[in-house]
Amino acid sequence: MERIVERPGALDVHKASVTACVRVWHERQLTEHVAEFQTTVQGLLALRDWLESLAVKQVAMEATGVYWKPVWAVLEDRFALMLVNARHVKQVPGRKTDVKDAQWLCQLLEAGLLRASFVPPKPIRTLRNLTRYRKTQINDRQREAARLHKIVEDSGIKLGCVASDIMGKSGRAMLDALVAGTTDPVVLAELARGQLRKKIPALRDALAGRFDSEHALIVGQILAHMDFLDEAIERLSDAIEEQIAPFALQRDLLMTIPGVKQRTAEVLIAEIGVDMSAFPTAKHLASWAGVCPGNDESAGKRRSGRTRKGSKWLRATLTESALAATRTKHSYLAAQYQRLRGRRGHSKAVTAVAHSILTAAWHMLHTGELYRDPGADYYTRQNPDRTTKRLIRQLEALGHHVTLEPQDVAA
Numbered sequence: 001m002e003r004i005v006e007r008p009g010a011l012d013v014h015k016a017s018v019t020a021c022v023r024v025w026h027e028r029q030l031t032e033h034v035a036e037f038q039t040t041v042q043g044l045l046a047l048r049d050w051l052e053s054l055a056v057k058q059v060a061m062e063a064t065g066v067y068w069k070p071v072w073a074v075l076e077d078r079f080a081l082m083l084v085n086a087r088h089v090k091q092v093p094g095r096k097t098d099v100k101d102a103q104w105l106c107q108l109l110e111a112g113l114l115r116a117s118f119v120p121p122k123p124i125r126t127l128r129n130l131t132r133y134r135k136t137q138i139n140d141r142q143r144e145a146a147r148l149h150k151i152v153e154d155s156g157i158k159l160g161c162v163a164s165d166i167m168g169k170s171g172r173a174m175l176d177a178l179v180a181g182t183t184d185p186v187v188l189a190e191l192a193r194g195q196l197r198k199k200i201p202a203l204r205d206a207l208a209g210r211f212d213s214e215h216a217l218i219v220g221q222i223l224a225h226m227d228f229l230d231e232a233i234e235r236l237s238d239a240i241e242e243q244i245a246p247f248a249l250q251r252d253l254l255m256t257i258p259g260v261k262q263r264t265a266e267v268l269i270a271e272i273g274v275d276m277s278a279f280p281t282a283k284h285l286a287s288w289a290g291v292c293p294g295n296d297e298s299a300g301k302r303r304s305g306r307t308r309k310g311s312k313w314l315r316a317t318l319t320e321s322a323l324a325a326t327r328t329k330h331s332y333l334a335a336q337y338q339r340l341r342g343r344r345g346h347s348k349a350v351t352a353v354a355h356s357i358l359t360a361a362w363h364m365l366h367t368g369e370l371y372r373d374p375g376a377d378y379y380t381r382q383n384p385d386r387t388t389k390r391l392i393r394q395l396e397a398l399g400h401h402v403t404l405e406p407q408d409v410a411a
Contacts, residue, residue, distance in 0.1 A: 004112030010105035011061040021102035128270040134236040156209030271314040282362040318354035328409030
C-alpha cells in the first residue's frame, strides 16, 4: 500500500497496559518498533518520550471504553492524534493479539485508510463531563420523585389528586409534617398555601390515610435524597456556567431556536462543540448524531431506514427539545411535527424535528446568525395550489359544494 503518513504510530489501549507500534522505513527496509507501557502516569510519560525518540508525528488509537482518555490527555499536546472506531479496523479473524492489533492499526494509518472520530478540544470535554453528570443527577431525582409518588399512594393519601405538584411548597410542607408524625387531615390541610387553600375541603379528604412509621421512614429518606440531589444539581449548574463563559455568545444564539432553553443549549455545545469545521455540512453532523434516516441498500432495494447509533446524551437532549418545540405555537417546527405525525407517526415526527433543530444549530454556529423561523404557514406557502385542493377535498367529503372566488386585492 502507498505510504501517506511517514513514521506513523499506533496504540492498542487496555485498562492496565498500552501496546505501541511505530513503522519506520529506511530506504526500502521496514522496521516495526513495538513496545508495551503501563497506563499509569509514569508509564504514559515513558510512552510519550518513546514516541518522540522515534520522531513520530501522528498517532492513532482505538476508542476502547474510557481507557483511551488518559492516554489522549498525555499525548494531545505533542502529537497529531486520531481516535478511530474499533468496528472500522477489525483484524483478520483468528490472528488477534495486542501486538498484531497495534501493527495492523499502524499499517492502516500509514496508508491513510483511517477515519477519525470527533474528539472536541479540552474545554469542551470538560464541559461535556459536567453536563453529562448533571443529567445523571437530574435523572436520579426524577426516579426519586416517582418513588415518592408510589409510597404516598401506598399509604392511602391522595395528595396528588388534589395538588398538581406534591413537591411544591404546600405539598412539601405537608409531607414534612407527615414525616414528623402529624397525621390529622385537618391540621395538614391548613398547611396549604396560595391557590391551594381554595381546595382545603378536598385536601382534608385526600390526606386521610394510613401513614405508618414505615412510610414516614421511606418518605423522609426520599425527601432528604432529593434535597441532596437538588443541591448537587445547583452546584453543577454553577460550574457549568463558569466553564461555558467563553462560549456564552454561542449558547445565547442557540437559545433563539424554539424548544431550546439554557440547559439544552449547554448540552448542545458540550456534545458538538462550537467549531463546525469538524463537520463539513449539516448532514454530516446529523448523521454523526444519529438523527437522520439510515442508508442500507443492496441489489437496488432499500432494506432499512433505521437511524444509526449516535451519542445517547445528544439524542436524548434533542428529543426533549423537539417535544418542547412541537408545543410552540405559530412555529415552523410545530407545523413540521403536525405534518409528519399523521403519515409517519409520533416517533418519526419527533426525530424529524430533532433533525431540524440540529441542522439549524449547525448553520447558526457556522455563520453566527440568529434563528429565523420560516413560520407555521411555511408548507402552505410552498405549494398553495396543493393546499387549496386538499382543503376542497375535505370539505366535499363532508358534503359541501365548494365554489372558489378570487380575492379582491384592491379591497
